[in-house]
Amino acid sequence: EDQVTQSPEALRLQEGESSSLNCSYTVSGLRGLFWYRQDPGKGPEFLFTLYSAGEEKEKERLKATLTKKESFLHITAPKPEDSATYLCAGGGYNKLIFGAGTRLAVHP
Amino acid sequence: KAGVTQTPRYLIKTRGQQVTLSCSPISGHRSVSWYQQTPGQGLQFLFEYFSETQRNKGNFPGRFSGRQFSNSRSEMNVSTLELGDSALYLCASSLVAGDHGYTFGSGTRLTVV
Numbered sequence: 001e002d003q004v005t006q007s008p009e010a011l012r013l014q015e016g017e018s019s020s021l022n023c024s025y026t027v028s029g030l031r032g033l034f035w036y037r038q039d040p041g042k043g044p045e046f047l048f049t050l051y052s053a054g055e056e057k058e059k060e061r062l063k064a065t066l067t068k069k070e071s072f073l074h075i076t077a078p079k080p081e082d083s084a085t086y087l088c089a090g091g092g093y094n095k096l097i098f099g100a101g102t103r104l105a106v107h108p
Numbered sequence: 109k110a111g112v113t114q115t116p117r118y119l120i121k122t123r124g125q126q127v128t129l130s131c132s133p134i135s136g137h138r139s140v141s142w143y144q145q146t147p148g149q150g151l152q153f154l155f156e157y158f159s160e161t162q163r164n165k166g167n168f169p170g171r172f173s174g175r176q177f178s179n180s181r182s183e184m185n186v187s188t189l190e191l192g193d194s195a196l197y198l199c200a201s202s203l204v205a206g207d208h209g210y211t212f213g214s215g216t217r218l219t220v221v
Contacts, residue, residue: 034208043112043198043212044151087151091208094164095141098151 006099023088032091112213126187133201140182158205
């Protein structure tokens, strides 16, 4: 059965304290590993797509990496505006299989 | 550039009623997908439409249905509402079918009482 698991469920950081979010996946016929950010009361916002093990993508303070079984979202020197829920999803045939998300709170 | 527009933003319905939600995709996007988001189950796929055809359907009962019009706008309908249908319903659009780098709308918050 296709499954995406994210950890931790919640993470509290001090501003400037770097950390990583984990996403482990089992998706048959994987067509990309996706990261989204969701702010309260809004729909998810697309961040990255990774297609093959070893691939990395960066955007501002975020870097996503992919292995054959996991993906990591590294957050370097986070700011309070990075507070959000980060969702990982495996691309299956015609749909995304989402993890439950990691709620990130960055405090000044 | 206008984003994905979902209407209404909030809706309160009574058990047994039916509801129709609307989604206007980004101009030029021909694929529309619908997801249900709840605290317990997270985001779950409902269906995907492309060129007015349903390409795939998730594991939801037949009370959940949808359609897409020639201008790519989409609607989803839920009949005989149950309390468990309370959720945020999200519409996502992309240029072509199978492109999961979606642009999501802000969703319709449905509360069933």
